[in-house]
Ligand SMILES: Nc1nc2c(ncn2[C@@H]2O[C@H](COP(=O)(O)OP(=O)(O)OP(=O)(O)O)[C@@H](O)[C@H]2O)c(=O)[nH]1
């Protein structure tokens with residue numbers, strides 16, 4: 173108790189003269205000093221705090237067989253490495269896009285991750301989503317009618333993923349294998365996916381209400397679902413990994429990983 177009293181009086185010895193000094197100081201001088209202090213703090217925050225590095229990670233996701241691995245090699249080497257098999261591990265690499273290697277100038281390498289589409293391997297996606305600068309969701313436009321529901325389900329999980337929503341990760345839905353005349357158009361695929369997601373939204377909301385689980389809702393309640401309602405940017409493009417027609421996906425990548 174005595175010790176406390178001793179420290180209290182010591183503290184008062186320091187504080188009192190300061191208080192007197194502040195009271196004696198004219199208002200203008202006081203305000204100038206406070207202003208200088210604020211400017212110094214703000215300036216030090218900008219100079220001393222480490223700048224957050226911009227991510228260069230682009231993720232390729234989509235159902236098994238949609239053509240992600242062929243696309244990965246096409247972007248890296250300009251060749252499809254024909255005869256790819258179902259991937260059992262994520263395929264990653266950091267490189268300058270093949271189409272940019274012969275151009276003059278310094279290009280920033282991209283970190284490309286191809287996550288296998290097999291349902292048991294899909295959880296691997298969670299390891300990469302927090303660092304994603306963009307995500308390319310690959311859809312098989314040839315087999316689209318057979319995989320529409322499954323594709324919409326996987327896409328729904330991605331678009332409601334906490335990291336994707338919070339960080340507003342831009343998503344490119346890439347309609348692949350379009351060199352074939354029987355491939356469905358991107359407009360058709362967009363409309364069908366919107367219809368499927370609309371159905372999923374109704375069923376999943378009921379389930380999540382029952383479980384009391386918080387899920388990031390998609391779209392605007394009471395309105396038919398459209399990708400334009402998503403909080404993050406969702407756009408559509410076409411490609412053919414096999415024939416090397418990948419310019420639209422390269423454009424997307426360079427929009428979010430600046431050269
Ligand atoms: N016609 C056509 N076939 C393609 C194209 N891209 C890929 N394929 C074929 O589609 C099949 C699957 O391609 P992959 O790249 O292995 O598919 P994936 O998405 O990596 O599949 P998982 O690793 O199982 O997730 C292969 O037989 C490819 O040859 C394309 O642009 N056109």
Ligand SMILES: [Mg+2]
Nearest residue numbers: 240241258259
């Ligand atoms: Mg693969």
